[in-house]
Amino acid sequence: MTVSTIDRRSFLKRLRKPSPVSVKKGFFKNAKSLIPNVAKELPLVPPPATTITLNGGLDPYTGPWDYDQAAHLIRRTMFGLKKTDVELLKSMTMEQAVDHILDVDNTPPAPPVNNYYFNDGSDEEGYEDPVVPFGDTWVNAAHDEEAEGLRIESFRGWWANQMIDQEVSIREKMTLFWHNHFATQASQVFFGKFNYDHNSKLRGYALGNFKELTKEITKDGMMLIFLNGFLNGKDAPDENYARELQELFTVGKDSPNQYTEDDVYQAARVLTGWTINFGGDWETVFNLFNHDQGDKQFSSFYNNTIIEGSADGNAELDALFDMIFAKGEVAEYLCRKIYRWFVYYNIDATVEQEVIVPLANIFRDNGYDIKIVMETLLKSEHFFDAVNKGCFIKTPVDVVVGTLRNFGLTVPGSTLWDEFVMEYLLNIMMSNMQMLPGDPPNVAGWQAFRQFPQYYRMWINSDTARNRNFFTDVLTVAALEAYEDELKIDHIAFASQLDNPGDPVKLIDEVTRLLLPQPISDTKKTLLKSILLSGLPNDGYWTNAWFDYINDPNDPMAFEVVNVRLTILHNYILKLPEYQLA
């Protein structure tokens, strides 16, 4: 399953010369090889920063509301940021801006379609789906052994596209949060429909009720297979899901006061009988014959609760969730995960006291409504505290999707097949940085959000650092190529949208403010300017070159003079270590 070497080699070939054939060669053979090899050694992981704590509590933020605050809000609740995003939110008040981010459109996006068939008469072609015509959605089609690998990649590409095309909204970052929380692996549940349905639930509940979502997930086909729930029967209870439900999804293991092994067993008994109708339409069903109808006695951790056995699977399930969600640990556990996803990993006693505990109280008091939690956190003085800015190490999704968004790029897709291949390439890029949406390393999600003491630093090792730079190198000086389609940064278009592209000082100021989370040193700015000016001291040379281009955009010389300098400038900025922070 080592992906990176092989895929990167063929990648490079493709990147170097526009030879679409190399994309096709082995494409299907390697389709499953996206799953990253997570057992990488980490050559250099110094201890984390534990001494510095963020300031402020949950009191509403009352400080200045300007570019930097709006950009911070966007960087943390979306992937990357565009100038228009900042302008939109900056024109509002802080409260309105946060409300806007949290005003999530729950209309399901158009589902993924069969884009995995291609036939140009060559021997390189996709799979001709006997049931789903090319261009039609496959999400309602029955399981098809031959098609599922492609459908999963179709789903993954579709998901990447949802993120790339995101509105000014928290929806996609929240969806990925839930995916990290209720982590499942496409590689283990090789059925595209289950992946899509599961993902749709996460997106639908993006800012919904946590308790309700957990119930949904408990009966979700993807999860029933991933954690063996479908095999959990009265004669041989399978504890897998019952354990993770408590350990990873709700109660957590942060508190010294813990549920017992017997609680795991009792919960598994409650969940017996929930399975999948493989003989029929693959829907989730409650199989009474396989349900343990005896009483379930829980430990003192759960106040010695007894869930009475019955033939009503849903009633028992409700009782189980009422019991679990009565525990104070649940809200605190989830608030810590929220905190680490949106703010910072280091939760010391002060943060616990000032942020986590009061946030958890609000969460519980509002019946596990996640939106109120997010609203309180995002409007807090803690969230906007100055030292909070830029301490989040970007996830690979932030790097890939965020970079595309920074430069206003979308997946071209001149045909559905081209789009499929391009999205596949983007997923390989993320995978090479050790984060492939749909395939976290295990049920606990990505290490960067749970691995004490390194946390975010797990993302950056010598291997992934190179791959991060490689991606931005490709996008700035070369291109991702999928047959006829090319994905690369339009440097001049990016500069053209700036307020003052003809003034090198203002251009550098604005570009770095857009792309980097904190101001950089004057030395760095001088270096950046020298790139734009090829080492010349007179700013006017850039100004002249820029307006030579503006006055005659069709002059290839005028174009090239500004294009080559912007290319190197952007390439250099995207390689700055600062670019890895948000």
Added chain:
Amino acid sequence: MKRRKFLRAAGTTAALTPFVYKGYPISPLSQNSVFSQIAAAATINDRVMVFIELAGGNDGLNTLIPLDQYSSLSNHRNNLLIPENKVLNLNDTFATGLHPSMTDFQQMYNDGLVSVVQNVGYPEQDYSHFRSMDIWMSGSSSSENLGTGWLGRTLEGEYPGFPDGFPSQDTPDPLAIQIGSITPLAFMGSSFPMGMSIASADEFYEFVNDLVEPAPATPYGDELEYIRLVMQQSQQYYEVIKAAAENSQNLSTKYPAEFTNNLADQLRIVARLIGGGMQTPVYMVSIGGFDTHSQQVDGSGPDSGNHAELMRQISEAVCAFQDDIKLMGVADKVCGMTFSEFGRTIGENGSLGTDHGAAAPLFVFGEGVNPGIIGDNANIPGVIEDSEDVPMQNDFRSVYASVLQDWFGIEDYQTILNQEFDILPIFKDPTPTEEVAGGGGAFEVSNYPNPVMSRTTITFNSPGADVAINLMDAQGRFVVQIAQGHYPTGFHKVVFDRSNLNSGTYFYQVKMNGVAVTKRMLVL
């Protein structure tokens, strides 16, 4: 020095070796292919070329002063002209001298370590800094947009497949390194940069000492320092650069104090890397400040001020570098070359400065150069137009072609520069581009007497091949064919009569089995 055989296949083999590291080149610089082709060749013959960019357009007429044009020049440069008695003399000519700040460089010239190429430029001068820089870096004509660098193309030709499979056992070192700035284009290959850049001397010393730029004591700063450290150490050439720096130290005492001469600071690093055993064939360093529209000289006289300071810096830095590599024992394989995107006007402007002009002289230095001056002083008219400049005499691509062919031994420079250019006799001992069967060593070509009064005898040892001997003028233009035919293995003599030639500098080029040896001939 024992040269390795020129095998084009060496590049191919390297490309086929399996991944040693999983890295990729991280530099934006390596984009232009011209520099890259040179680098590849150098792994073949172990030679190194250090390019020194003088950014801004150097005033050639105040760098290399045409003493035989002095009276005309004095009409146009009331405030700028270097007093005649202060011009530094050269030991083999009275017609030309150096700026008074360049005493160290004068010594190098008189020691036979400098080749001067007169009036270098390109046809149809554009006069725009950016465009001219791009033309120089890409090795293009003024009407072309190549989008790749001449060194990038060079390296790409020799190391096909880069960066896939690099670094490798055969090619552990960067193909090209730029220190001191980040210039677009020169190292750019067709899709990837072929070299790496070290933005500043500070960055280099941070790198070799495992230091990172300090960040603020905030969570942001803490994470940033961590990422800086990992990214520094994940630079794929981290180990080899560190090892080279640790293996050597600068030996020359002639370097000016650190941070007083930016060019010297850069060249000091280059010397240390070469001395430390790096096989990187191409380095590029840079010094700015040459765009002297105003205050080129200051009130105390034409030999002081900004330009004088720049001349002093170049002179001191280059001299110290040359001394250093000599002390390190690597001087025989290293040459350097200055270049600037264009020259300046003949006449001074009203601001004690000069404006953009076409051509300017260029210096190539090192033990490998053929000492002397190639080309003639420009003719300075008594009356000039506003903004009249020195016309081009030598195409910069002739210089590149000479570097590629005669220094790096690259046979087919035409594939890099897209056309034929005259080879200038810059280098003393042109690298054979191919070992010749039965040749038994390097070609020996000489003529006697030289200078030539009436006749001269050209002697060469033929590998048993078709041989052509052509005569070219100082600008590299074909004049006449001296001999052509099959010559059996062994020494041969051809007598040449100069009776139809005007006095001046000429070159004769002996071509055997695709190898060209070019020598200078002075006709009286």
